[in-house]
């Protein structure tokens with residue numbers, strides 16, 4: 001049972017997630033996700049949706065900290081690799097730990113793109129492009145909805161001189 005659940009999670013992606021409504025087992029895992037996620041998070045993380053550009057919470061967000069997966073909390077990106085791509089989506093030129101993100105070829109919409117997914121929960125994050133800044137030229141184009149932000153605790157302590165309470 002557990003194994004089949006894990007396999008279902010591993011293979012639930014852009015193509016399979018949209019045709020899962022008739023399968024009882026898959027529907028069970030879908031219900032679990034629906035309970036955890038908002039409808040918009042579910043649409044993007046589990047059904048590979050895309051938020052409209054310049055609308056998300058983080059495309060114009062400049063605080064210091066770590067961007068985590070909104071599905072499972074896995075740390076994905078540091079604010080230190082975030083940059084202004086002009087795309088309207090949060091863009092990063094590197095991952096915090098590349099082993100936390102996996103890639104898959106996405107052939108939806110008549111394009112061949114590299115889809116980015118959370119390694120831990122399989123949630124859809126966005127796509128990887130090759131038009132990023134030097135030296136690697138990578139652009140991790142991520143939906144704000146797929147992210148949650150954790151403030152850098154060291155930076156917050158530096159900013160507040162009265163940080164000595166216990």
Ligand SMILES: [Zn+2]
Pocket residue numbers: 069070071072073074118119120121122123
């Ligand atoms: Zn995740």
